[in-house]
Amino acid sequence: MKLITAIIKPDKVEALRQALTAVDIQGLTIVEAKGYGRQKGHTELYRGAEYEVHFLPKSRAEVLVDSADVEKVITTISEAVKSGKIGDGKIYVTDVIDVVRIRTGERGAEAIK
């Protein structure tokens, strides 16, 4: 199994959810984040003084998938959230040794079916 983590724009979460559901991936965990990469933040004003905001709001999405589904999910996520503009975000894949569904105690691939 693999864990696919995507750092995306917050307003793309809903599109991501729909896209994943459409390809039958039934599970997703989202955390609010802030980050920067090439997209560098910006300048804001408060009472006449400028200040740099280095971080931009992002959402961090995690999907546990069967190893066989990795490419499908990467494609799905990419298509769902891509705008072509800087800041679209990153997807990264890590290996998962084991998964447990707490309710049933199922392990491994069973646990994310």
Added chain:
Amino acid sequence: MKLITAIIKPDKVEALRQALTAVDIQGLTIVEAKGYGRQKGHTELYRGAEYEVHFLPKSRAEVLVDSADVEKVITTISEAVKSGKIGDGKIYVTDVIDVVRIRTGERGAEAIK
């Protein structure tokens, strides 16, 4: 070393903390999350109009453990947070290459003792 991540119900965090302490695991990091899996969210009403809430509030817990402790921790977490109802959550295990305790510079297993 392994990283054990558990997506659990927010009101189980305190039980999880006590259970881990009881088995002598002295470290835990929690992040607020929202997610769905089999448990599908629900319908809410606002000013007479229904809307679907797809995500439910969850807590994402991370425990860095010695590889030897993985099963013990999985069992501890499962027991502490299990209600048997849908939405109890997932545990997944990933491999950790190295850990550093910033304060001392200790590396590896030493760093999480």
Added chain:
Amino acid sequence: MKLITAIIKPDKVEALRQALTAVDIQGLTIVEAKGYGRQKGHTELYRGAEYEVHFLPKSRAEVLVDSADVEKVITTISEAVKSGKIGDGKIYVTDVIDVVRIRTGERGAEAIK
């Protein structure tokens, strides 16, 4: 590629950002967290009654790096956030199978350059 995750004190995020920028690491994702390890929380008072606060506020920072940069980044982070006091936090390293830059579709090391 590797993912370096650091659990640090929230008021060190800015120092971390500057230090990473100084060593030319141009990307960072931060999530608000709470945690405990050796540093055990503390007692607070509300309307005359004491209660224990087990968790302390922490920030969880993620940096995707080229495998070659791991030690450099660990040192940079450590130096930037270290106070020598308990609670400075942990850094851990995990392996990353693949990275995608959503905007361009670039994969692997290209995606985090």
Added chain:
Amino acid sequence: MKKILAFLIPTLLVSGLASAEVSAETAFVLNTFLFVFCGILVMFMALGFAMLEAGFVRKKNTSAILLKNIALYSIAGIMFYLIGYSLMYVDVSGWIGSLGGAFYNPSSDELALLDGAENVAAIAETGYSVASDWFFQMVFCATAVSIVSGACAERIKVWPFMIFAAIMTGIIYPIFGSWTWGGGWLAEMGFSDFAGSTIVHSVGGWAAVVGCLILGPRAGKYSKDGKISPIAGANMPLACLGTFILWFGWFGFNGGSQLALGSALDAVAISIVVVNTNMAACGGVVAAIILSQLMYKKIDLSISLNGAIAGLVAITAGPDLSNHFMSVIIGAIGGILCTLAIPMLDKMKIDDVVGAISAHLIAGIWGTLAVGIFGGGDLMVQIVGILAAAALVVPLSAVGFYILKATTGLRVDEETEAVGLDKAELTTVAYPEFN
């Protein structure tokens, strides 16, 4: 001499009676104070609207709605001073006043009094001070445009909104005002609207409808397949705070509309008005609670808050009812109509962010009709007045909004709407640390 005495004694008695009455100057002081006191209460309603609306919008549009509210109240003051009061009250021809009273100031008699002239008696006869009356009229004018800001929130650009506020308070409201309180044709027909269910609330409500229609709904509110995706307001304590402040201010709104405190009759009338105002709000709240429970199986707080406002708006046309229980009924019907109107407007894809149209326009129409139904006025004339408000305000505000749309633009672009007006049009978000 005896005779003289015979004449004198009754005179003394008369004077005794006289001294049991309110003296002319005392009446002048009391009348003036009523305007000042009630005007201050109504001014506070500007805060009520600001808080209510800040509670009903999303976090990202909160600074903008606060700014709009303090701006519109300020603009109302200036525009009503420059031309509004004059168009509404000075040399009203039947259809509109004149600009003869532009830059409205204290009368020369009053200025003489302040300078030491001994013209107290002449002043006292005028009944109340000029500035106190102006102040009381001005705060009403501000109220009308407050209604618009709430309905059109989260998508109307800040500057065009402020220009519309100037048009509304300088021209639209004063013209309808001249037809009614200014003594114009509707007043002559006998149109009866004690404190402005139509004159203030429906006028504001019609402009809100027009604004909502021209602006269109917020992005994501109505999907093409007819589904409604409600957008929850961010801060219910603020909405509740605003509602209570409005209720509080309404005692000035309706109580002050007796226009005098200088006699026992006025004092009795004001007391009755205050009690009826309160009772109608109570009725509105209780009705909205019960109806929302019945319709949705749970109580809806935001609808209950709207119910209070609807009850208040409903009684505003005739708060001088002698049977307080009737006020409970009128307010409750107001609350019910408002509760029913909320989903109906959604069906019509009119996206009223705070429920302003339901609470002010619908309940305002009902309250105006109620005066005809319960014997305080002629029902046909009441209907004429209601229609006249629509006939005047809808085209005028449509013209105003369309001109703004064509020139400055009226609605923020998609990206601004997504990011929030606070970041795009203002420098600061409302809750920087809570994001």
Added chain:
Amino acid sequence: MKKILAFLIPTLLVSGLASAEVSAETAFVLNTFLFVFCGILVMFMALGFAMLEAGFVRKKNTSAILLKNIALYSIAGIMFYLIGYSLMYVDVSGWIGSLGGAFYNPSSDELALLDGAENVAAIAETGYSVASDWFFQMVFCATAVSIVSGACAERIKVWPFMIFAAIMTGIIYPIFGSWTWGGGWLAEMGFSDFAGSTIVHSVGGWAAVVGCLILGPRAGKYSKDGKISPIAGANMPLACLGTFILWFGWFGFNGGSQLALGSALDAVAISIVVVNTNMAACGGVVAAIILSQLMYKKIDLSISLNGAIAGLVAITAGPDLSNHFMSVIIGAIGGILCTLAIPMLDKMKIDDVVGAISAHLIAGIWGTLAVGIFGGGDLMVQIVGILAAAALVVPLSAVGFYILKATTGLRVDEETEAVGLDKAELTTVAYPEFN
């Protein structure tokens, strides 16, 4: 002639004096206005309670407490109109009034005046308008039940609470009111409670105690091993806002309880009452700040806010003291007692969410005793009055709560309590975007 003149001159002088006095009609206007003005201030206290309580509960129960507060104020208005005022003031037998004044309305004399009758003199003699007095009494009634909502927050079901509010404002409060302000047996004994330390605040406080005991504490507050796990309120600015609004409204609460403004004596008395009210609150705040610092090594804001309320409650029974410094003392003792009572109630496992029992009941008892101690009343009679309040309110409200418990149920189930009342009993949470 001389004689006549000799008679005339004094007469003229008297008439001179007469015209130096307040005329009967002016007094009527001023008295009526006092009731209206102070009633409006006390009405605003309903918002004070709503905000204070919204600040002291957790986020998840915030919409519910807001709803309860606007509902209880509305219910109080209706119930006091239907029967409460009548039971309290109309044909009081000594133990209770009658239902002869149910659906209380303006007097027929007043209606005649409004219709053009020339009965001003007769009206003026009644002292104040009927509706103004009713309004002022009603808002007091609402205050009593506000106290209950805060103490019982976060676990009492919304609908049963609203029914209890109806019972309290329609029956319980009016009965005790009839014993005292209604002229019943306690009044005849000479019980002295200027604005209601006992009649309003202790009565509310006793019902709050009963409610807390029958409901039991919130889940997790007290563990079996005797440990207390405090549950912090979510929003201190709201709590502070509520406290200041209550303080502001209290000037009406105590000032209006002079019941007249139509003479220099009344004006002097009201001024003194207002100053004492303020000074007592100051004393309560300062005492609570110092004591919380001494007891806990840090200042506790929430206790300091309670201290303000306790100071206000304490002075309410006798704010007509001629030495303002005594008010500081009385208020400070109120603040101290409240601060000490907070941990004591916790030890007794009475889970009072907002400190209502400490601030209203404890300080209310103290204030009522203080009148006896400082010479404004008979200490024994004061004690009788205090006990009578307990003896009446405890059983009556227990019966009320138990009937509700047996029928509709009184407390939400465990799951609702965990999720929060907002989601379970209402449609909307208070801060949807902040969660």
Added chain:
Amino acid sequence: MKKILAFLIPTLLVSGLASAEVSAETAFVLNTFLFVFCGILVMFMALGFAMLEAGFVRKKNTSAILLKNIALYSIAGIMFYLIGYSLMYVDVSGWIGSLGGAFYNPSSDELALLDGAENVAAIAETGYSVASDWFFQMVFCATAVSIVSGACAERIKVWPFMIFAAIMTGIIYPIFGSWTWGGGWLAEMGFSDFAGSTIVHSVGGWAAVVGCLILGPRAGKYSKDGKISPIAGANMPLACLGTFILWFGWFGFNGGSQLALGSALDAVAISIVVVNTNMAACGGVVAAIILSQLMYKKIDLSISLNGAIAGLVAITAGPDLSNHFMSVIIGAIGGILCTLAIPMLDKMKIDDVVGAISAHLIAGIWGTLAVGIFGGGDLMVQIVGILAAAALVVPLSAVGFYILKATTGLRVDEETEAVGLDKAELTTVAYPEFN
């Protein structure tokens, strides 16, 4: 007979005129009521400051600023009672009053009246009740120190601040007050400051400047390379709430400063004052909106709110202008000066958290000058008054702050500042669940 009638008629007219006036006792009641009413409004400004400041600080210092605000108002009440009023008003020598009126209480005549003496006429001649005047003066005193709390927020220790509040309200403010309203040397020179642009607002502003300089800026605000890192306030709805409450209270602040309501002249004057007060605030808001748009390309809400305050402060020295449009101008200039002062203070590294110095000191100076410019007073004398305020307040408050610095310490340590005052000096954070 005819002749007699001819004589009688004028007599009747005269008598008519006499009874057409306000009787002495009625005037006493009205005057006293004005003080009570306006005092209550000004008291509410304490809440306005509390909310404004709670909105402008960061979450972590919110409980502390709330505590400071309720504490300072309480301390002001007590200190002004103990010595302040006496030093300001009792036996003023020209430079300071005496302690002969310490523990200021109702007059013995008034107490006699309350005890049944027939001295109404004598009392009526005093014009107003002693306590009502005291109350009105006290709330002004509290306002001055509110200004300091906002400017020095987020770094001043709670206890030393409270001690400073005692010094300011017991000594500093009363001394300057004795020079002016107390009848001292500045009053004799003809210094004209209707409601206290200088006497209240600049006095508070100077103390704020001194406090900010001695405390130094908040950590991180100004970096060594001259860069400014603004620190955004956490809660704009609270800041807006506070601003509107201040505006509302200001009607009492300025209106009540007419000091009498007992004649048509007073009623006229108060109405004019109320309108001008409102117009100046409108001018301040609109000017700040336009100027912030021009300067920063976007509207700044927080500056617009400051603009309202600046407009109000500016008109406070002379709200009795007969041309209302002048008030718009004066307020607008106040708003502009305030908007310009904000970045200037930053350049001088004076870290004023809420804009108090810009809005109260700068606009206060402008308002005081404006009276000289527009003919309400002698410009040179106005300048003397402005300088006198600085000359008195700067050294006195510097001494006060330095003594505190040397003894208790004035500023929290670095760690406390980083963690926030709420956790370090108080028991509770303001938003425990939102963190």
